[in-house]
Amino acid sequence: MSDQPTYGPDVQAYIDRAKILLAERAAVLARARTMKFDTLAVHGLYTVEEALRLNQGAIIEPVYFSTSQAYRDAAELEAALAYLIPTWCYTRIANPTTTYLEETLALLEGYGTGLDTSCCVTASGLAAIVLATDPFVIRPEGGSQRVNFVSSIQVYGGTFQHFSVRLMGERGVECRWVLQPSDIGEWAARVDEDTRFLFMEAPSNPQQSFADLKALAGLAHRWEIPLIVDATCATPALMRPLAHGADIVVQSLTKSATMGGSAVAGALVSRKPIVTKLGRDNPLFREDFAQYVKLYPYRDSGAAPSPLNAFLVSNDLRTLRSKMDLVSLNCQKVAEFLRTHPRVYQVDYLGLPDHPLHGIAGTHMKLVDSDDGTGNEVNRYGHLMGFRVDGPPENARKVFDRFRMIYRATDLGRIKSVATIPAISTHQQQGEEARRLADIPPQLIRLCVGAEHPDDVMADLDQALAAL
Ligand SMILES: Cc1ncc(COP(=O)(O)O)c(C=O)c1O
Numbered sequence: 001m002s003d004q005p006t007y008g009p010d011v012q013a014y015i016d017r018a019k020i021l022l023a024e025r026a027a028v029l030a031r032a033r034t035m036k037f038d039t040l041a042v043h044g045l046y047t048v049e050e051a052l053r054l055n056q057g058a059i060i061e062p063v064y065f066s067t068s069q070a071y072r073d074a075a076e077l078e079a080a081l082a083y084l085i086p087t088w089c090y091t092r093i094a095n096p097t098t099t100y101l102e103e104t105l106a107l108l109e110g111y112g113t114g115l116d117t118s119c120c121v122t123a124s125g126l127a128a129i130v131l132a133t134d135p136f137v138i139r140p141e142g143g144s145q146r147v148n149f150v151s152s153i154q155v156y157g158g159t160f161q162h163f164s165v166r167l168m169g170e171r172g173v174e175c176r177w178v179l180q181p182s183d184i185g186e187w188a189a190r191v192d193e194d195t196r197f198l199f200m201e202a203p204s205n206p207q208q209s210f211a212d213l214k215a216l217a218g219l220a221h222r223w224e225i226p227l228i229v230d231a232t233c234a235t236p237a238l239m240r241p242l243a244h245g246a247d248i249v250v251q252s253l254t255k256s257a258t259m260g261g262s263a264v265a266g267a268l269v270s271r272k273p274i275v276t277k278l279g280r281d282n283p284l285f286r287e288d289f290a291q292y293v294k295l296y297p298y299r300d301s302g303a304a305p306s307p308l309n310a311f312l313v314s315n316d317l318r319t320l321r322s323k324m325d326l327v328s329l330n331c332q333k334v335a336e337f338l339r340t341h342p343r344v345y346q347v348d349y350l351g352l353p354d355h356p357l358h359g360i361a362g363t364h365m366k367l368v369d370s371d372d373g374t375g376n377e378v379n380r381y382g383h384l385m386g387f388r389v390d391g392p393p394e395n396a397r398k399v400f401d402r403f404r405m406i407y408r409a410t411d412l413g414r415i416k417s418v419a420t421i422p423a424i425s426t427h428q429q430q431g432e433e434a435r436r437l438a439d440i441p442p443q444l445i446r447l448c449v450g451a452e453h454p455d456d457v458m459a460d461l462d463q464a465l466a467a468l
Contacts, residue, residue, distance in 0.1 A: 250268050258312060
């Protein structure tokens with residue numbers, strides 16, 4: 001006897017009706033695919049037709065604060081809860097405002113690639129990282145029970161904690177750290193048949209490490225595993241890892257995507273299909289990973305963002321490209337200024353021509369839809385940089401304490417310039433040895449340059465450095 005549920009004609013009627021809605025959606029998507037990055041960021045898949053038909057003409061996507069969706073009858077409820085029709089159901093599972101954002105991000109990360117993509121927006125960037133990685137290591141299938149994954153050690157402190165304490169310490173999943181992420185040979189030496197994924201943060205926070213993503217994806221795919229990239233510091237305006245072969249991208253939307261600094265949120269976007277050996281019991285796992293996450297682990301872990309946060313992100317995201325252009329140019333100027341400052345012994349910024357990873361970063365980080373006059377996109381390297389202050393660690397603290405305009409905060413990606421000392425903040429918990437391996441000395445000040453006039457940022461830095 002089959003244990004497949006059978007549905008009555010009343011449920012089937014709802015399924016047939018949904019097919020019409022899905023066809024309409026596919027037409028909107030096809031139209032969107034012909035549009036430019038800025039247009040997609042501004043509109044997503046929300047159209048004039050939808051505004052007039054469903055939302056009293058509201059030109060801005062409405063915020064659905066409701067916890068749940070009402071159904072016409074038992075048949076529609078059954079069809080919805082069996083995921084047979086498009087539904088949002090309950091805000092922990094989905095919400096229309098969050099869906100608008102998911103559709104937009106899927107388009108932006110897939111922009112110019114010709115790939116079919118999907119997205120799951122989460123309550124934070126870290127939630128997106130957990131949901132992007134956990135499904136690969138907690139599934140018992142796939143042969144050996146000895147499971148490992150390979151990650152750059154130059155990752156955000158929270159990611160480091162999740163990988164080393166939660167996955168490795170508590171669950172016995174081996175994390176194999178790569179100390180020089182630009183060295184593809186080191187990655188290759190760490191992978192074996194029990195490896196479930198490769199994880200790279202590019203550019204990394206705070207060190208600015210980088211790698212040839214195409215080569216990394218090639219390595220991953222030779223082992224039939226996915227490459228997962230945290231591209232928070234680049235944003236899709238400067239780099240789309242899926243275009244370089246990555247399978248899954250994670251973003252802390254809390255950062256430059258929501259430059260105004262009003263919301264915490266994250267996203268994972270995947271290509272369809274991803275490369276993986278897993279997922280034999282559920283085709284969606286491979287065919288549409290972000291949707292798989294959305295329907296199952298996300299639903300069951302309570303990682304949903306508030307609809308208000310999804311709305312705040314959507315609103316900030318509309319002007320992402322032009323903002324990333326401006327703050328990258330500002331950061332470039334500030335980095336060049338610090339590079340010649342007598343009190344600074346090292347500046348970590350990929351935009352500096354003498355940075356060892358400048359060349360490889362330049363092949364990835366380009367302002368989307370820009371033109372340098374010869375038909376090529378211009379390079380932009382984002383607004384996160386680091387600088388290392390001469391002398392003992394106290395010197396870095398002294399400079400830090402003297403900032404007048406630059407905010408001291410464990411934050412980045414802001415429209416306002418913000419600085420921190422990673423060794424005593426974002427990367428404090430991982431301890432001295434792990435910081436040494438990850439190249440985070442106490443002399444390092446991380447600076448994220450905002451949209452102020454760069455002369456004022458430099459003046460603030462100059463007066464602070466004059467304290468030494
Ligand atoms: C590169 C990177 N990824 C992920 C995160 C985590 O994001 P969230 O704070 O939104 O959880 C951060 C936070 O600083 C980050 O810098």
